[in-house]
Amino acid sequence: MPLLEVNDLRTWFYTRNGTVRAVDGVSFHVEPGETLGIVGESGSGKSVANLSYLGLIPSPPGKIVSGSAHFDGLDLVKAPAGVLRSIRGKRISMIFQDPMTALNPYMTVGNQVMEPLLVHEEVARSEAAERAGQMLDAVGLQDASGEEAHMRAYPHQLSGGMRQRVMIAMALVTNPQLLVADEPTTALDVTVQAQILALIKKMQERLGTAVILITHNLGVIAGTCDRVVVMYAGRIMESAPTRELFYSPRHPYTRALMDSMPSAKSPGEDLYTIPGLPPELTSEIVGCPFAPRCAHAVDACRQRPAVLKPVGPEHQTACTRVQEGGL
């Protein structure tokens, strides 16, 4: 049984300029202990989809129009705010893109890592301090002077990579079943990125946490994820195990993304770019949202709704031409 099963989720924003269909019929699932990658460009709805079932969409203007998100048998979309709050930070945690601003500048690192324990497990302060210390050790916050100096440090005394380690410690200190990592390495140096990804992997193996890794970086996906979901314009274009997605991408959008990776070209060659821009989400898109930019689109693509259908074991694509064997 999947740990999290999101079904036909639609999150729309009712703005002055019209209704933005940020997430429009998204379904995916996460098995216990696995890593699911969600990849897509800016504005594809990958963050909004995950914030939705955690109850973190500002409302108004945002609203979950339809869909469900079953976490361990409980539909998070229908769950009252109090129940959601007891799940967030305890059974589902999240880490953010920018560790420079995601820590409270007025609280010591130790207090911030202890706080989830004090709130959710109501343990004694001494026990929380001990577990926070162990967690900081586990995420590799080097303790130069002995004497728990890292517990007493303030965020401004730490580098970006160290702060992201603190964020990971905060998110994992309560031993959650699911960790949602929203672009956890985007704001970091390349060398630190690799360390942080390795750390998430290590902690995941140690604690058995399932991870949803949201990113726009295919390289990050390739190195860490078991399965990948490709999102575009608020919908899922393709979903497959990582190896299969990289070796035999089926959807033209996924293939275009692969071609856009600099490593796909030899030095000196022009980089490939997808022509055109992502569609406006304020009007309803009838056919395939990628059709206007797709090299393989036919008239039918613009008229028939594109629905995710299996094209292999565990491999689904929303391209009707692929489904019909035309590509």
Next chain:
Amino acid sequence: MPDTMQTGDVTATGDPARPEKGTSLWKDALHRLAKNRLAVGGAVFLAMLGVIALATPWIAPYVYDAQDLKLGASAPSADHWLGTDRLGRDLLTRILYGGRISLMVGFAATGVSLLVGVLYGAIAGYTGGRTDSVMMRTVDIMYALPFTIFVVILMVFFGRNMMLLFLAIGAVQWLTMARIVRGQVMSLKQADFVDAAVVLGYSRRRIITRHIIPNVLGPVIVYTTLTIPNVMLLEAFLSFLGLGVQPPMSSWGVLIKEGADVMEEYPWMLLFPSLALSATLFALNFLGDGLRDALDPRAAKD
């Protein structure tokens, strides 16, 4: 008495149940404050002032309304160290007694404005939307009420007493505090670490008291050090209108007012009360600056 940790009371009362009493922010701040000589000097001066104010009935050289009409206004002398006023009342005694009133008004009214203003502003700013609109329009309406009329109405309805004076002044001062705090909170609400706190499932109350209020303490402290002298002067104004302290009782504001009227003939009547007020305000400002720096971990040099 003038407590050195005025601002500390606000967060502490905001969350009485918190288990981590004396968080390291406060411990660290105290540690850093102790290194700031000007701030420590200010705190010591204010503490002494507090002790003197409490002990005034026993240490004052004269009775505060004892007149010596034959003496009249006399310059400082061995009998009357700071001189006397036109009714021959000892100025030192009157400054000591006046200080009690001024300090009480200053700290009590500022305390009221701090407590109400910070909580009100934080709630309005954090909740946002319609609640915020209603709360802030209420503040606008109260701003528009002329202060004097407001106080006169209060006094007419409830009779004249000291507590009401504190309340009336506090009720006016908290409006600006609420606006300042609301603005700060609204920008903090967008901060990633507040989002992170929401994501981690913390309650709204915990987020406000533990994550937002400590981050607005800097501007709050600065504004508080500006409020205290303001309040003392407001009291003098009210007393002048006959709504505040009644003769023969006095306050620094009243003494300065009296002294200013006769400063060409009897300069000491203006000089000494002004010195007392200025010294207190200096001490407050040094302490306020020190507290602001001490409470910001990023300002720490070590």
